[in-house]
Amino acid sequence: MNKTKYDVAIIGGGHNGLTTACYLAKAGLKVIVVERHEYVGGAAVSRELHPGWTYSNCSYVCSLLRPEIFRDLELSNHGLQIIPYEGSASMLNDGRFYAHYQDHDLTYRSIAQFSKKDAEAYDRFGKDVMRQCKIIKPLLKMTPPDPTSFKPKDIMGLFEFAKYFAAKDELGGLGEKEIYDTIRFWTMSVRDYLEEYFESDIVKVHLAGSAIIGTALGPYSPGSAYVLLHHYMGEVDGTVGAWGYSRGGMGSITKAMASSLKSNNGEIKAGSPVSQILIKNNKSYGLVLENGDEIYADKIVSNLDVKRTFLKVVEEKELPSDFYKAVKNFKIRGSSGKLNIALDDLPIWKSIPVGDPAGTGDLHITQNIEEMEGAYDDWKDGKWSQFPYVDMCIPSINDPTMAPQGKHYMSVFIQYVPYNLANGGWTEEKRLEFGKHVMNRIGNYSTNFNDIINHAEIRTPKEIEAEVGLTEGNIFQGELTMDQLMFNRPVPGYAQYKTPIKNLYMCGSSTHPGGGVMGAPGANAAREILKDLKMKISTHYI
Amino acid sequence: MNTSKISYKKPLLETPFHERTSEHCYANDWYRWAGYKVAKEYSSTELEYTSMRNTAGVIDITPMHKYDIKGEDAKKFINKLITKDITNIQSNQVVYGIWCNEDGMVIDDGTIFCFNENHFRIFCAERNLNWFSDTATGFKASVEDISPSIAALAFQGPLSCKILNLLKVENIENLKPFHFNNYNIENHNVTISRTGFSGDLGYEIWCDPSQAIGVWDSLFKFNRDYKVLAAGMNALEMVRIEAGFIQPNVDFMSAEQALRPNRMRNPYELGLGWLVNLNKEYFTGKQALIRHKEKGPEKKLVGLDIEGDKPAVGSVLYDNSKKNQAKEIGIVTAAMWSPVLKSNIAIGFVSKEHYKLGSNVYAEIYHPEELDYRKIWAECKVVKKQFFNNPRRNETPAFT
Numbered sequence: 030m031n032k033t034k035y036d037v038a039i040i041g042g043g044h045n046g047l048t049t050a051c052y053l054a055k056a057g058l059k060v061i062v063v064e065r066h067e068y069v070g071g072a073a074v075s076r077e078l079h080p081g082w083t084y085s086n087c088s089y090v091c092s093l094l095r096p097e098i099f100r101d102l103e104l105s106n107h108g109l110q111i112i113p114y115e116g117s118a119s120m121l122n123d124g125r126f127y128a129h130y131q132d133h134d135l136t137y138r139s140i141a142q143f144s145k146k147d148a149e150a151y152d153r154f155g156k157d158v159m160r161q162c163k164i165i166k167p168l169l170k171m172t173p174p175d176p177t178s179f180k181p182k183d184i185m186g187l188f189e190f191a192k193y194f195a196a197k198d199e200l201g202g203l204g205e206k207e208i209y210d211t212i213r214f215w216t217m218s219v220r221d222y223l224e225e226y227f228e229s230d231i232v233k234v235h236l237a238g239s240a241i242i243g244t245a246l247g248p249y250s251p252g253s254a255y256v257l258l259h260h261y262m263g264e265v266d267g268t269v270g271a272w273g274y275s276r277g278g279m280g281s282i283t284k285a286m287a288s289s290l291k292s293n294n295g296e297i298k299a300g301s302p303v304s305q306i307l308i309k310n311n312k313s314y315g316l317v318l319e320n321g322d323e324i325y326a327d328k329i330v331s332n333l334d335v336k337r338t339f340l341k342v343v344e345e346k347e348l349p350s351d352f353y354k355a356v357k358n359f360k361i362r363g364s365s366g367k368l369n370i371a372l373d374d375l376p377i378w379k380s381i382p383v384g385d386p387a388g389t390g391d392l393h394i395t396q397n398i399e400e401m402e403g404a405y406d407d408w409k410d411g412k413w414s415q416f417p418y419v420d421m422c423i424p425s426i427n428d429p430t431m432a433p434q435g436k437h438y439m440s441v442f443i444q445y446v447p448y449n450l451a452n453g454g455w456t457e458e459k460r461l462e463f464g465k466h467v468m469n470r471i472g473n474y475s476t477n478f479n480d481i482i483n484h485a486e487i488r489t490p491k492e493i494e495a496e497v498g499l500t501e502g503n504i505f506q507g508e509l510t511m512d513q514l515m516f517n518r519p520v521p522g523y524a525q526y527k528t529p530i531k532n533l534y535m536c537g538s539s540t541h542p543g544g545g546v547m548g549a550p551g552a553n554a555a556r557e558i559l560k561d562l563k564m565k566i567s568t569h570y571i
Numbered sequence: 572m573n574t575s576k577i578s579y580k581k582p583l584l585e586t587p588f589h590e591r592t593s594e595h596c597y598a599n600d601w602y603r604w605a606g607y608k609v610a611k612e613y614s615s616t617e618l619e620y621t622s623m624r625n626t627a628g629v630i631d632i633t634p635m636h637k638y639d640i641k642g643e644d645a646k647k648f649i650n651k652l653i654t655k656d657i658t659n660i661q662s663n664q665v666v667y668g669i670w671c672n673e674d675g676m677v678i679d680d681g682t683i684f685c686f687n688e689n690h691f692r693i694f695c696a697e698r699n700l701n702w703f704s705d706t707a708t709g710f711k712a713s714v715e716d717i718s719p720s721i722a723a724l725a726f727q728g729p730l731s732c733k734i735l736n737l738l739k740v741e742n743i744e745n746l747k748p749f750h751f752n753n754y755n756i757e758n759h760n761v762t763i764s765r766t767g768f769s770g771d772l773g774y775e776i777w778c779d780p781s782q783a784i785g786v787w788d789s790l791f792k793f794n795r796d797y798k799v800l801a802a803g804m805n806a807l808e809m810v811r812i813e814a815g816f817i818q819p820n821v822d823f824m825s826a827e828q829a830l831r832p833n834r835m836r837n838p839y840e841l842g843l844g845w846l847v848n849l850n851k852e853y854f855t856g857k858q859a860l861i862r863h864k865e866k867g868p869e870k871k872l873v874g875l876d877i878e879g880d881k882p883a884v885g886s887v888l889y890d891n892s893k894k895n896q897a898k899e900i901g902i903v904t905a906a907m908w909s910p911v912l913k914s915n916i917a918i919g920f921v922s923k924e925h926y927k928l929g930s931n932v933y934a935e936i937y938h939p940e941e942l943d944y945r946k947i948w949a950e951c952k953v954v955k956k957q958f959f960n961n962p963r964r965n966e967t968p969a970f971t
Contacts, residue, residue, distance in 0.1 A: 132579075132582040135582035139577060145700060145716060146700055149700050159830055204832050206832075
C-alpha cells in the first residue's frame with residue numbers, strides 16, 4: 030500500500046489533468062496523476078490499434094491548445110510539434126467541390142465559383158468572427174467571477190470584465206454595436222448567423238460544420254453559433270482560426286506533457302482506476318483505487334467530467350442536495366461518433382483532383398444546412414443520422430509518422446450518433462452497421478475508397494465513454510451553451526474550479542472555458558490552487 | 572474573370588496585358604492586387620517614376636474594381652451611397668467621391684462615371700459588391716460587378732496627351748479634367764477619361780480585354796522619340812504620395828475591414844470634409860456625419876514636410892523638439908523622398924492640437940544604415956497633402 034503523502038493528487042491523466050499537474054509541480058509541489066489506463070492522454074491519445082498505423086482515435090486536430098501553456102511546459106523540448114495544414118473542402122453531389130485554401134486570393138476565387146457576393150462576404154464574416162475571437166481570448170485565461178458574490182476578488186473580477194470590454198486599446202474601443210454582436214453571437218443559431226452573410230448553400234453548410242462538431246445542437250438550435258466561435262478561437266503560430274496536426278497524433282501532446290511533468294519530479298500512476306474520493310468532515314484527503322490501495326493528498330483535483338466526479342467517485346451523502354441536483358441536470362449528451370480507418374492507399378475523390386491541397390485538409394460531404402438539420406433530427410429520434418455530417422481528414426498526408434510508407438490513416442468524425450439508440454439500444458451488430466453506413470456514404474464520393482480499407486475502428490458514444498470516461502462520450506465534457514458557460518460552468522456558484530468539498534477541485538473541460546484540447550481549464554485550476562496555497566509562480570500563462 | 576477554371580497552382584489571375592507586362596518586367600517582381608498579378612517594379616522604380624513626371628508612364632490598372640449601376644433610380648442610388656451631391660452631374664462627367672457606413676466612417680473612395688441619368692460606373696480600390704447591393708435595396712437600380720470585362724491602363728505624364736494626339740486620337744487635347752468620352756486608338760475602341768492617380772496630366776484608358784494588347788502597343792509606338800515606360804506599383808505609390816491621394820487600408824482602414832472599431836475614420840479626419848454635402852437629402856451616414864462635423868476631428872490626415880532627407884517610413888510623431896519631453900501625437904502612414912520636389916515628404920495622422928497648417932511636429936525616424944539604425948529626431952511642418960501641383964495637370968487644351 031502506498032503510504033506516501035502528496036501535496037496534490039490528480040484523478041485522470043487527460044491533457045487538462047496533466048496541465049494542472051505540470052504547473053503545480055513546476056511550483057514545487059509534490060504531485061501525482063492517477064490514471065485508469067496504462068497510458069495517459071484521455072481524449073488526446075495516439076494508439077496503435079492496427080499494426081503499423083497510429084490512430085488519433087479521439088481528438089484528431091489541434092488549434093485551441095494555448096500557446097502560453099505550450100511554452101511554459103516546454104512541450105517542444107519534450108517532443109511536441111504542431112504542423113499546420115492547408116485548406117478544407119466540401120464535396121458536392123454534382124461532382125464539384127468547394128474549397129478554402131491558405132492563399133486568400135485562391136479562396137476568394139474558389140468561393141466566387143458559387144457566389145461572388147459570398148466570396149466577398151467571407152472577408153466580412155472572417156473579420157467579425159476574428160473580432161469576437163479577440164474579445165473572448167483573454168476571457169479564456171480568467172477565472173470567471175461570481176456575479177452574485179460580494180467577495181472583493183469577485184467584485185474585482187467583474188470589474189476586470191467590465192474594464193476589459195470598455196478597454197480602448199486592447200480591443201480597439203468596442204462600441205455598442207460590437208457588444209450587441211457579442212451577445213447575439215453567443216446566443217444565436219449558426220444558421221441564422223450565417224444567413225446574415227451568405228447566400229450559397231454550400232458556403233453556409235461548409236462553415237456551419239464548426240458549429241455542430243461535438244455538440245448535441247443542430248444548426249437551427251439557438252446557441253450553436255457560439256460553438257463555431259469556440260472552434261475558431263484557436264491558432265497556429267498566430268494564425269487565428271487555423272488548425273494543425275500534432276505530429277505523431279494527438280497523443281504526442283499528452284506524452285510531451287507527461288514528460289514535462291516528470292522533468293519537474295511529478296509522478297504518474299498508470300493502470301490505477303480510482304473508485305472513490307476519501308472525504309471526512311466535508312474535506313477530501315485521499316483516493317481509493319479499485320485495487321483497494323489508498324493515496325493521500327492535501328488537495329485532490331478531478332480531471333473527470335463533473336458528472337463522473339460527483340455521481341461516480343464522490344458519495345452522494347457528502348454533497349449538498351442542490352449541488353447534486355445541478356450536477357445531475359448538467360447537459361452532457363453524446364452526439365458524436367468516430368471512425369479511424371487504416372487505408373492501403375490514398376483515397377481518390379471524384380471531385381477533388383489528386384494533388385490539390387484542398388484534399389489535404391478537412392473534408393466534408395454535407396450539401397446544405399437542411400441536410401445537416403435533418404441529421405440532427407435523426408439523432409433526436411434516437412437514430413444515427415441517415416446523412417451524417419462527417420469531418421474527415423488524412424493526417425498521414427502531412428504527418429509521416431502515422432502510417433506505413435504508401436499507406437494512410439484517415440480520421441472520420443461523425444455527427445450525429447445517439448448515446449441511447451432507439452429500438453433496443455446499441456448492440457455489436459448495430460455498431461458495425463453504423464460504421465458500414467458511414468463508410469458507404471464516404472465511398473459515394475470516391476472511386477477507390479471501398480477497396481482500400483484495411484482496418485476500421487468504429488466508435489459510438491458508448492465506446493468513447495467506455496474508453497475515455499467522458500459521460501455519454503461528450504467530447505466537451507458538457508454542452509457549450511450559454512447556460513453552461515463562464516460563471517455557469519459547470520454549476521452556478523462553482524465556476525472557480527472549486528467544489529462543495531473542501532480541498533477538492535475540478536480541472537477538466539467541464540469547467541471554464543470548456544472543451545477542445547485547450548489546456549486552459551487545467552492551467553486556470555492550477556492557478557486557483559496555487560492561490561489557495563498562497564503560492565506564486567511566474568510563467569507566461571499564470 | 573474565368574472562375575470556373577481555377578487551379579491551386581495559379582492562385583493569381585493574369586490581366587489581359589500580361590503578355591506585355593511580363594515581357595517588360597525584367598525584375599520579375601510582382602504584386603498582388605485584387606487577386607491579379609501586376610508588376611511591382613519592371614526594371615527601375617526611379618526611371619518608371621520619372622517617366623510619369625517627364626514623358627509618360629503606362630500602368631496596368633485592370634485589377635481596379637468596376638461596378639455598373641443601371642436603372643431609372645441609378646442617380647438616386649449614387650446620391651444615397653456617396654457623401655457628395657451629384658444631382659447636377661452631366662453625361663461624360665466623372666466625380667471623385669467617398670462612401671461611408673451608417674456611423675459616418677469611410678468605407679472606400681472611387682471615381683464615378685456618368686454615362687447618362689440611368690447608367691453610372693464606379694471604379695474603386697476595394698470590393699464593394701455587397702455594400703452596393705445592400706445600398707441598392709429599394710431603388711430601381713441594378714448593381715453588376717463588371718470588373719473582368721474591362722481592361723484598363725493609366726497613361727500618366729506630361730507627354731500623355733501629345734502621344735495620344737500623335738496616335739490621332741481626335742480632339743483628345745480638349746477633354747477636360749474629370750471628363751471622359753469614347754475614342755479610337757489605331758482602330759481600337761476605347762473609353763478615355765482625364766483622370767489618374769499621379770496628380771499630373773494623365774488619362775485612364777478603358778477597353779475590351781480583346782483590344783488590350785493592341786492598345787498597349789500603340790502607347791509605346793513613339794518610344795524612340797518620347798520614352799514611354801511601363802510603370803509598376805512602386806512608382807505609382809511615389810506619384811500618388813506626391814499628389815496627396817490617400818489609399819484605403821494604407822492611410823486608413825476601410826470601415827468594412829477594420830477589426831478594431833477605433834481604427835475607422837470619418838471624412839473630416841481624412842481631410843475629405845469637402846466631399847461631404849450635409850445639405851443634401853438623406854444619404855448613408857448623414858446623421859453621424861452631422862455629429863462628426865460638429866465635434867470636429869480628434870486627429871487629421873495631413874501632409875508633412877520633414878527636415879533632412881531620410882524618409883520617415885512608419886515613424887511615430889511627437890509634439891516636442893526635445894525627445895525626453897515629447898508626447899506621442901500621431902503616426903506616419905506613407906513617406907518618401909520626393910525626387911520632383913526635392914523634399915522629404917509624408918502623409919500622417921496628427922492630433923487635434925497640432926493639425927493646423929504650419930504647426931511643427933517631430934518624427935522619430937529609424938534610418939537603416941549598414942546594419943545599424945540611425946535615430947533621427949526630425950522637425951516636420953504640417954502642410955497640405957497635395958505636395959505636387961503642376962499647372963499642366965488641369966490646362967485645357969492639354970499640352971500637345
